[in-house]
Amino acid sequence: MRTPPATMHYAAFFRNLNLGRPNAPTKVQLEQAFLDAGAQEAASFLTNGTLVFSVGARRSPDRVLAKASKLLNSVCGLVEPGFLRSVPYLAGLVAADPFATVVDASVYEYCVTFLHPAAEVPATLSLRSRRGDVEVFRFTGTEALSLSRKIGNTAGSPNALLEKQLGLPATTRNWNTVRRLALAHS
Numbered sequence: 001m002r003t004p005p006a007t008m009h010y011a012a013f014f015r016n017l018n019l020g021r022p023n024a025p026t027k028v029q030l031e032q033a034f035l036d037a038g039a040q041e042a043a044s045f046l047t048n049g050t051l052v053f054s055v056g057a058r059r060s061p062d063r064v065l066a067k068a069s070k071l072l073n074s075v076c077g078l079v080e081p082g083f084l085r086s087v088p089y090l091a092g093l094v095a096a097d098p099f100a101t102v103v104d105a106s107v108y109e110y111c112v113t114f115l116h117p118a119a120e121v122p123a124t125l126s127l128r129s130r131r132g133d134v135e136v137f138r139f140t141g142t143e144a145l146s147l148s149r150k151i152g153n154t155a156g157s158p159n160a161l162l163e164k165q166l167g168l169p170a171t172t173r174n175w176n177t178v179r180r181l182a183l184a185h186s
Helices: 027-036 061-076 085-097 158-166 175-185
Strands: 007-014 041-045 050-056 082-086 106-117 134-139 145-153 170-174
Touching: 007 061, 007 085, 007 170, 007 175, 027 041, 027 050, 027 061, 041 175, 050 061, 050 175, 061 082, 082 085, 082 106, 085 175, 106 158, 106 175, 134 158, 145 158, 158 170, 170 175
Parallel strands: none
Antiparallel strands: 007 050, 007 082, 041 050, 106 145, 106 170, 134 145
């Protein structure tokens, strides 16, 4: 039997958070909230509300995220939810290379939307926006993988489409962000 690792790395993806903006933390505040919540390490990844943190085998990453979120609310008024994934899970998603078969010159951005834990994807879910600027081509159970197209000067928003369809908050990242995070931290 294999012994679990002493520490495990997780990524927290916050909805609608850009560091340093109104009701959003600075990089230092974001990292410190996770450390104060019990993380062993915490490092902001880019400025889009993505953070990688580690916890010991006996500590719940969900509790660390919940406590850090409360601290961030008291420090800067942040009310947006965070979505948690383990770095090994993200590395597996990257290794599966879900966008490899997409050959479409009209794609502006490849996206991963982290769904709310209570999200239930109905069988009749529209997988394409009316404008044709977003196409969700796969659900993993906890994420939606989509293509964003630019029509005129505006790129499609997978997050807006999925939040409207599912009635729950979600957060979206560019596939390259997820890929870079998984490669840097696994």
